[in-house]
Amino acid sequence: MPQTSDTPRPQTLRLRKPRPTDGSDIWALVKRCAPLDVNSMYCNLVQAEHFRDTCVVAERDGRIVGWVSGHMIPAEDALFVWQVAVCPSARGLGLGKKMLLELLERDACDGASALKTTITADNAASWSLFRSLTRAIGGALDEAPHFESDRHFDGRHDTEHMVTIALPETGAVARAA
Template structure:
């Protein structure tokens, strides 16, 4: 549960692998981060437990203030970022980018040559985060419609564009993070 949601953070949160006991707090964080799609609490619990090696939480004083869920795409040398959430009180610290760098530097992502994610065209915050990340690592960013409004979502959700960022010099990236 959020303790001091209106108080801005002034120190950088600690980044770590999640635990199953973080599932409920992650779910609450995602709920506070519109326009993110809310998954079930059980989904976040499974991510924090089964996919902990490719997910990250950011915490301050024991409170989860940031979350990225992701996984290596089976059969590809690509790391897929499913969701990025940063508590309103922790925004403006560059936390999203720091969590991305942290994940890409993990041994579990050593084979990744690309980072992929999907973003709707109107999600300015996500576009800003991933464009900034691509610039900082010197990677090329491309996108194309992937999950389409009518073909995949039955008209109930905007088209999700597959964003691909090349991870140039992945080994030096891992040492720098």
């Protein structure tokens, strides 16, 4: 069928490692993704450069529509996922899970036996994402309060629960992707 001006053109989605030049676009995306904490643009620039092997950018038609920041926890066999951001226009496509599965397949995460992240009790979207990921890979999820509101945040932020997903053998993650 020939394309006309009324025919929507297909949108190409690409997952890749971030580049330092992505820092400002990542920062702008995170700003649009409440309830995520907005860090400095410099923080996102450093993540894109220093932690690029454990971060993922999703591009659709050359525009950043998704972001996962993470790092391997020093002295642990665990990948810590800091933020998952999906542009409102790209929600409902399973993009968050696709980015996480892409990340788990990277060489930089080969030594990880667990994925860890923190989530506030009221962040239903994040709970749903990480439970869905756990089911997809056949892992096991555990959670417990970690950074407590009064003790760590002086009452200015909700308690963050540490979510730990025991990762299965590498082949199971690849099959889920």
